[in-house]
Amino acid sequence: MPLDPNPLHSTRCCVVGGGPAGMMLGLLLARAGVAVTVLEKHSDFLRDFRGDTVHPSTLQILQELGLLQKFKQLPQRRESLLSGLIAGREQPVVDFRGLRPFDYLALVPQWDFLNLLADAGRRYPSFDLRMRHTATGLMRDGGRVAGVRVESPDGAYELRADLVVACDGRHSTIRAAAGLKGTDYGAPMDVLWFRMPRSAHDPQGTFGIANHGHLMVLLNRNEYWQTAFVVPKGSDAELRAQPIDRLRDAVVRLAPFLSDRRDSIESWDAISTLAVQVDRLDRWHTPGLLLIGDAAHAMSPIGGVGINLAIQDAVAAANALATPLREGRRIDEAQLAAVQRRRELPVRVVQRVQLAIQNRVISRALEADGRPPRIPWLLRLLLSLRVVRNRPARLFGYGIRQEHVRTPELAP
Numbered sequence: 001m002p003l004d005p006n007p008l009h010s011t012r013c014c015v016v017g018g019g020p021a022g023m024m025l026g027l028l029l030a031r032a033g034v035a036v037t038v039l040e041k042h043s044d045f046l047r048d049f050r051g052d053t054v055h056p057s058t059l060q061i062l063q064e065l066g067l068l069q070k071f072k073q074l075p076q077r078r079e080s081l082l083s084g085l086i087a088g089r090e091q092p093v094v095d096f097r098g099l100r101p102f103d104y105l106a107l108v109p110q111w112d113f114l115n116l117l118a119d120a121g122r123r124y125p126s127f128d129l130r131m132r133h134t135a136t137g138l139m140r141d142g143g144r145v146a147g148v149r150v151e152s153p154d155g156a157y158e159l160r161a162d163l164v165v166a167c168d169g170r171h172s173t174i175r176a177a178a179g180l181k182g183t184d185y186g187a188p189m190d191v192l193w194f195r196m197p198r199s200a201h202d203p204q205g206t207f208g209i210a211n212h213g214h215l216m217v218l219l220n221r222n223e224y225w226q227t228a229f230v231v232p233k234g235s236d237a238e239l240r241a242q243p244i245d246r247l248r249d250a251v252v253r254l255a256p257f258l259s260d261r262r263d264s265i266e267s268w269d270a271i272s273t274l275a276v277q278v279d280r281l282d283r284w285h286t287p288g289l290l291l292i293g294d295a296a297h298a299m300s301p302i303g304g305v306g307i308n309l310a311i312q313d314a315v316a317a318a319n320a321l322a323t324p325l326r327e328g329r330r331i332d333e334a335q336l337a338a339v340q341r342r343r344e345l346p347v348r349v350v351q352r353v354q355l356a357i358q359n360r361v362i363s364r365a366l367e368a369d370g371r372p373p374r375i376p377w378l379l380r381l382l383l384s385l386r387v388v389r390n391r392p393a394r395l396f397g398y399g400i401r402q403e404h405v406r407t408p409e410l411a412p
């Protein structure tokens with residue numbers, strides 16, 4: 001099908017969603033000289049409930065793109081050792097020390113990270129990022145996806161593309177429009193997400209606390225704690241029917257150092273509920289369409305690895321598709337299937353570990369009887385060894401089948 005010559009209505013590659021997967025793919029394709037349009041439904045990247053954890057695999061990609069120095073200038077914390085406070089006892093669990101080339105996890109507000117990628121993309125003339133443009137459905141030509149329908153502040157339009165890549169996250173519109181099926185692995189929990197002020201005397205790191213039938217993760221964002229309070233799946237309506245004091249009590253019971261700030265949790269309105277979901281599509285593609293990141297495989301927050309896997313997917317997709325896209329060759333389904341083949345194993349392995357932790361650790365920690373969870377003595381003994389604590393750090397930090405930037409850079 002001939003492309004509409006109006007660049008507003010046609011592109012080589014349309015990327016739906018400006019999250020980590022979409023922004024990285026848009027940047028890599030534009031850098032390789034491909035005309036790429038990224039559609040993002042929000043007007044900016046300023047959303048509080050995005051994960052912040054930039055793992056070594058992503059640091060490596062930033063280094064390969066020459067963006068690491070700029071990244072290091074963003075406000076961030078580095079964590080080399082992640083601990084749990086389990087029934088009052090501190091237990092180091094994930095240890096990056098000794099890993100090479102990066103021996104830490106960077107905690108960076110995701111909006112800063114996405115702005116960095118957007119600014120890097122704008123250096124290339126073929127990068128077209130459209131904020132407040134929402135993909136509402138797919139256009140088809142014969143059996144092939146031929147573009148997307150878009151709603152924007154200036155009205156609705158159709159954007160034709162030789163290839164559409166859906167990076168629109170866990171509630172993907174494009175996945176639904178394509179009718180792709182997968183497996184929902186379930187999750188025993190959802191997350192209440194809110195901020196609490198920090199004080200100079202608070203503990204320093206980022207850590208999880210499990211006790212009294214509750215589980216909470218405190219992410220140190222310097223001026224405040226980004227708090228993730230884990231609750232049983234589907235309990236949101238019941239919780240919100242209770243006075244806010246019930247939540248304040250539970251938070252302070254887990255972290256007594258927050259008791260002088262309990263009223264900073266003003267009301268239920270200040271609290272977002274984030275539904276946790278773990279699933280994976282059987283097929284990540286149809287003719288003319290590829291899905292990557294959470295759109296293909298929704299990740300649990302465990303290990304803070306979803307952003308990083310989404311970025312690895314984007315790098316793999318760009319490595320496979322940038323050259324044929326730039327040369328104007330038609331992308332056939334076998335090329336899209338190759339991207340899935342490359343990325344599916346790393347995703348499967350991480351999801352399997354996440355499901356084991358969800359089912360064996362988190363479900364038990366949330367049991368209503370409030371008994372403090374216990375770590376078996378053998379596990380505690382093993383975790384006293386750095387080499388054992390390095391294993392989850394290596395899996396979550398670098399993953400298996402680590403991707404590297406293989407796409408060329410055309411002069412900006």
Ligand SMILES: Cc1cc2nc3c(=O)[nH]c(=O)nc-3n(C[C@H](O)[C@H](O)[C@H](O)COP(=O)(O)OP(=O)(O)OC[C@H]3O[C@@H](n4cnc5c(N)ncnc54)[C@H](O)[C@@H]3O)c2cc1C
Binds near residue numbers: 039277
């Ligand atoms: C409670 C919770 C906490 C988490 N914490 C972490 C963490 O700390 N670290 C981590 O690595 N992972 C975390 N994750 C997982 C992580 O959020 C995802 O795995 C990751 O964001 C996936 O990136 P993505 O680019 O595929 O999708 P997303 O980040 O979901 O990005 C999708 C983008 O598409 C846009 N979009 C959606 N629909 C449309 C449309 N129709 N048209 C245009 N744009 C659209 C959205 O606005 C969004 O910007 C967490 C998940 C949950 C549920």
